[in-house]
Amino acid sequence: MSTGIFVTAIIAAVVSLFSPLVLRPLLLRLGTFDVPNHRSSHTKPTLRGGGISPLAGIIVGGTCLSLLIPGVGGWPFNTILFISILMAIVGLIEDIKGMPIVYRAGLQLGLGGIAGAVAVAISGELWAWALFVALAFAYHVNATNFMDGINGISALHGGVVGANFIVLGLLHSMTWMTGAGLLLSLSFLAFLPWNLLPPGMFLGDVGSYLLGGCSAAMMIMALAVGIHPLAVIGPVCIYWIDTFTTLVRRLLNHEPVFQAHRTHIYQRLTNLDLTHMQVSSVVTAFSIMAALAGLAIELDWINSVSGLIALLLIMVGYMITPRFFKASANSAQGYAMPTQDSPTQNEAIPDWNPTxxxxxxxxxxxxxxxxxxxxxxxxxxxxxxxxxxxxxxxxxxxxxxxxxxxxxxxxxxxxxxxxxxxxxxxxxxxxxxxxxxxxxxxxxxxxxxxxxxxxxxxxxxxxxxxxxxxxxxxxxxxxxxxxxxxxxxxxxxxxxxxxxxxxxxxxxxxxxxxxxxxxxxxxxxxxxxxxxxxxxxxxxxxxxxxxxxxxxxxxxxxxxxxxxxxxxxxxxxxxxxxxxxxxxxxxxxxxxxxxxxxxxxxxxxxxxxxxxxxxxxxxxxxxxxxxxxxxxxxxxxxxxxxxxxxxxxxxxxxxxxxxxxxxxxx
CATH class of the missing domain: 3.40.50.720 (NAD(P)-binding Rossmann-like Domain)
Structure with missing residues (x-):
């Protein structure tokens, strides 16, 4: 990895970290507050739209990488950058004044179709794959949006997904992939303090759409150049299974699929009185394990069947975490013990020679x-x-x-x-x-x-x-x-x-x-x-x-x-x-x-x-x-x-x- 790529990624992180100083007063004037209701995971009105910060970092860093670093600019990287920016703009409009679901879905499918077309052109696959890619793109963007419900979860997720592609890029000497992974990871992790520290700021749809669009485009481009599919999807499997099982459960229970709710697995964990950061760490830990399982395949440490079994077991483990945490909460006991005065010494025993x-x-x-x-x-x-x-x-x-x-x-x-x-x-x-x-x-x-x-x-x-x-x-x-x-x-x-x-x-x-x-x-x-x-x-x-x-x-x-x-x-x-x-x-x-x-x-x-x-x-x-x-x-x-x-x-x-x-x- 060249020094230029790393320096550019650091610049993107700095932009993401400090841009809220300018952004926050602007959002306050616009009044873009997320007001809690009985289905919310937060309890007080919080400013949303903070995703503009990592967007600014990705725009600045991505432009520099594409124009200045040899081996980065090209169809894969430029497609990722283009789709990420446009997807974030869709989310920004939704944050500020709203957008009908039909328009949002159409734009998601359209951008997914563009990514699919580029992927087909690179890989030489049948053009019918572009339709499948468009549907998968829309699903992933919405899954990422659905999962952005508690503090820290999306910023940490961006860090994990980005890190996965940094490793894949280094393994295959693909500079554009390493650069894209660094941009995603550092831009979102740099926003984490603004999300966690009072008074707090949410990424909003602009941030979750940016994260979903960027990670989806990266996965599509990685598949197009021949990276093992399980190594590509590893870090997002937890988001996918949480969203999929929640949608299926709500359909079977005849509940409105698109109505706000608190039945995601991560939301059920917060219902057990775990803090936002504790739950975000649990989700992140499982995402890291899934990413490592995928990377193990790419490194030839395990075969594809073993890797698939490992991913399935990790996903099942994640799905049953509410049961484990509930059982532990019911039987948990504190281990803290009060202080104890130092005991008096044992006295000397002259000529003591026990046998x-x-x-x-x-x-x-x-x-x-x-x-x-x-x-x-x-x-x-x-x-x-x-x-x-x-x-x-x-x-x-x-x-x-x-x-x-x-x-x-x-x-x-x-x-x-x-x-x-x-x-x-x-x-x-x-x-x-x-x-x-x-x-x-x-x-x-x-x-x-x-x-x-x-x-x-x-x-x-x-x-x-x-x-x-x-x-x-x-x-x-x-x-x-x-x-x-x-x-x-x-x-x-x-x-x-x-x-x-x-x-x-x-x-x-x-x-x-x-x-x-x-x-x-x-x-x-x-x-x-x-x-x-x-x-x-x-x-x-x-x-x-x-x-x-x-x-x-x-x-x-x-x-x-x-x-x-x-x-x-x-x-x-x-x-x-x-x-x-x-x-x-x-x-x-x-x-x-x-x-x-x-x-x-x-x-x-x-x-x-x-x-x-x-x-x-x-x-x-x-x-x-x-x-x-x-x-x-x-x-x-x-x-x-x-x-x-x-x-x-x-x-x-x-x-x-x-x-x-x-x-x-x-």
């Missing part, structure tokens, strides 16, 4: 590794099976958990723990992306307090509870404070377990308590490690620039050493401890696990994609867990210096061996 350990949950991955590690160090180890407990939603508070722990029958557990000097709770349900259920909360929230109480009655000197660094969420630096920011059912259940233990310790002054926050523990043939290696070896392997960010990925050996050190520590020690950092960066992890360097993505792109994921995750808890894992892969997370554990250099060798070792096939 008798009990590991609860010793048959699991971490528990069995810990048992093996302790035995190799000459320790006496007993394994105890954790009792199965449940915790209902109404009982998920620290006070309720402590109360329940006292009412739980622990006599058998007390007997199993007698004689031990250190008890380690390695039991629990590890489900970072799972949903909320009573068994997970029972294992992660209630069980730790039950074990602590049983250990105290059995005369155990030190109890170590294995928690998770996930309780602190996306904070900049993981530390040993009581501050928690749970973001998913799993992290919430772990945070509740910590808080209940601290509450129990306050009330009883029980045995030495250490809450050990494990990071992302990996081990040979562990399922999470196998998945990490698969991602690292795939084309999805990527990190956010620069890639030197510290990672929370750690070794099971490092965790075992950490727990062993915590159990034998003799000096005063904070109750909460964090597993030491093992010296690797996010880039190191993927390179070791994948045996190839990962892609380094721009930070801004990663932040934008994560923002969409977090919005989705606010309504669908499972998405929150997945989004957080991607965030850790891209950005990692810093940790404060740990009080316990070996040197980073020694631990680095352990995690490097795990990641680089080939997984055994079962």
């Amino acid at each position: 008798s350990w009990v590991v609860i949950g010793g048959s699991g991955f971490i528990g069995s590794a810990l048992v093996d590690h302790l035995q190799k160090l000459g320790q006496e180890v007993r394994v105890v099976t954790a009792p199965r407990l449940g915790l209902s939603a109404v009982e998920r508070t620290p006070d309720a958990i402590v109360k329940l722990s006292f009412s739980t029958d622990i006599d058998r557990l007390v007997g199993q723990l007698q004689g031990a000097e250190v008890v380690v709770n390695a039991a629990g349900v590890a489900a970072p992306v799972g949903g909320a259920d009573d068994s997970m909360y029972g294992a992660n929230s209630l069980l730790p307090s039950v074990i602590s109480l049983a250990a105290e009655r059995a005369g155990v000197s030190r109890f170590i509870h294995l928690s998770s660094a996930a309780v602190q969420g996306a904070r900049d630096v993981l530390d040993t404070s009581t501050d928690v920011s749970p973001f998913s059912p799993y992290s919430h259940s772990k945070a509740l377990g910590e808080r209940a233990l601290l509450k129990l310790r306050e009330s009883l002054h029980v045995n030495d308590l250490i809450i050990a926050r494990a990071t992302s523990v990996q081990g040979t043939n562990r399922q999470t490690t196998i998945m990490l290696k698969r991602i690292a070896r795939s084309k999805l392997s990527s990190v956010a620039s620069p890639g030197t960010q510290p990672t929370v990925v750690s070794s099971v050996y490092g965790l075992c050493e950490f727990i062993f050190g915590a159990g034998r520590y003799t000096e005063p020690l904070n109750v909460i401890q964090i597993q030491p950092w093992e010296g690797l960066s996010v880039y190191d992890v993927l390179e070791l696990a994948g045996h190839k360097p990962p892609m380094v993505l721009p930070k801004s792109l990663c932040r934008a994609l994560l923002g969409v994921g977090k919005i989705l995750g606010s309504a669908v808890p499972r998405v929150a867990g997945v989004t957080r894992r991607v965030e850790l892969m891209w950005f990692g997370q810093e940790q404060e210096t740990a009080a316990l554990g070996n040197s980073n250099q020694y631990l680095s060798a352990q995690i490097e061996a795990i990641l680089s070792k080939e997984t055994k096939k079962k």
